[in-house]
Amino acid sequence: MPQSRDLAARFEAYSEWRRRLSSGISALHEWLTEQDLADAQIDLKVQRLLERLHQDKLVVAFVAEFSRGKSELINAIFFADFGQRLLPSSAGRTTMCPTELLYDATRPPSIRLLPIETRLKDATVAEYKNYADEWVTIPLDLASAEKMGEALGRVSQVKRVPAALARKYGLFDDEDILTAIDSDGEGAVDIPCWRHAVINFPHPLLQQGLVILDTPGLNAIGTEPELTLNLLPNAHAVLFILAADAGVTKTDLDVWNRHLAGEDAAQKAGRIAILNKIDGLWDELKPEGEVVAEIDRQVKSSAHLLGLPAAQVYAVSAQKALLAKVNGDDALLAKSRLPVLEEALSRKLIPAKRDIVGAATQAEVKALAAGVKSILDARASGIAEQLAELGALRGKNQDVVEHMMDRVREEKELFERGLQRFTALRTVFTEQTNRLLDYVGLDALRTNAGRTRRHIEDSPFTRGVRGAMNDFFATIRGDFEHAARQSSEIHDMMQAMYARFAKEHGLERFTPPPFSMLKYQKEIDRLERAYNQHFNTLWNMVSKAKFALMKRFFETIASRVKHVYDVANRDVESWLKSVMAPLESQVKEHHLQLRRRLDSIKRIHRASGELEERIVELNQADDALAGQIAAMAREIAAIDAVIERPDALPAAANG
């Protein structure tokens, strides 16, 4: 069955590439350990790198006004193998809560549902994900398509509640949202039973790290800040679905402008619009060419209205594609045009993702190798120095040897005095580090968020909420600016120290990498923009449920900000290590070498016959070192080869 063969094949190749990259990195690590060159910091870096490669996810989100065919399209692209509709898809509102499809091998196949009642509390969906007992879990019986369909049908469940309660959930408002789902006029409305669903399902693509996000139509997007502020901005691709016969309607345009029309060029590149239901335009009475021209016209005008290049708009029939795949009808499948979309998805998405992951991995491997290389180089130059010294001793008398011993001893003492300076530097470094960590610390954020929460509660009106939020962001920005200044102070201090040790003691010159807060500042800016963008629409849309919604809105933003802080803290810590660790190991290495030099001259002083023997020893050590440097270069080259020639077969497959 042609089950999205191309997409599946490319995705499989991408996973295979990640596996090869991981095994290259593991080989490098093994070699470093064997050679006694790995330390705790290297172990940690490698472990993180491998974890990241292993957990790498590709998130594709489906967004549209209700009933455009999101769920049907997901069924057609990913689940046609089941021979039937897996996700519920029917006329009217069907998917009632955001639904993630993924595979987590540590859990049994299941659908997990977060009750709508959780909207009464402040916690976000992301936070609830850490508490399994808050979710209703229904196991999936993979052997029975019927039972599976029944379990997955839960995402459509609704229940009738008094309008007042719906309002408390931030769901119902007299003039708007869920009145479309028959309010019976007696102050009761139908609301979704669930706030969020996670389907854990061992589909081959999901097993390899694909995550699909199905969303409910229009209004639910606005009332669940998790979607607008977290899930959608973090998706690698967003598919926006339209109906081919209607084109871009006013509500479509609303959804698009509110949630997807990001100015960011990179984000726009990941957006694809789909004109679904082209079968509605098929007409046996018209010449084929006319139908095609009609579809083309719709593609062009939709592209124009959405501000997308026409090449990013695809016309398909999800329903006919699903039917064609289930029946093995190749002609109908081609006519549905789904294969064109699948081809484009795999061609665009996967190489772009691979480039990003490859470049990031390569940069980390390079930094790691550079650290090891500088130790090896220092050892090599130590040996060269000793060889020169000992060579000069050939045929010299005891006096000269004594004189030389004095010189090295002096050098060693001088260096040991330099070590005091190093200890003093460590103290200053620790102070500065603590200050930096305070600025980006979770305590600072907690205080800031607490203050904002109080202000919102004290003054739950437009001006009050706006003011509180502006203060919230301004405080973060201020702290981040301090952090940026502090890290550049640390950087300058360390750079001066490296220069000094290089000049005074001949240590290798090393330029510590600078630390940039820009990434985190930009992310905060993005969140503030998202907040500004959504504030007014939310405020106007929900007149009665304002307060509950605003609070939830703030909690979502706060939890996104916390994520930024978490990442920043982790990065700051590993940067601090990368700035200090080389100096530490250089100092240690240099000290060791001075001791070795002194020892070997002492030995020669005692027995002059040892000179030649010692020179031979040193030459051997020098060869061994050159061998190590070459071997490491080979390990790195193997990793580079995987990154730079992603489609080459692994060596094992050639043998």
Ligand SMILES: Nc1nc2c(ncn2[C@@H]2O[C@H](COP(=O)(O)OP(=O)(O)OP(=O)(O)O)[C@@H](O)[C@H]2O)c(=O)[nH]1
């Ligand atoms: N003729 C035709 N009907 C389609 C096509 N795709 C979907 N439909 C129908 O459109 C209706 C809505 O499809 P869904 O998949 O439920 O739409 P949705 O976007 O997921 O809607 P919500 O879950 O309510 O937000 C269903 O009856 C589908 O069978 C198509 O390509 N052609």
Ligand SMILES: [Mg+2]
């Ligand atoms: Mg749906």
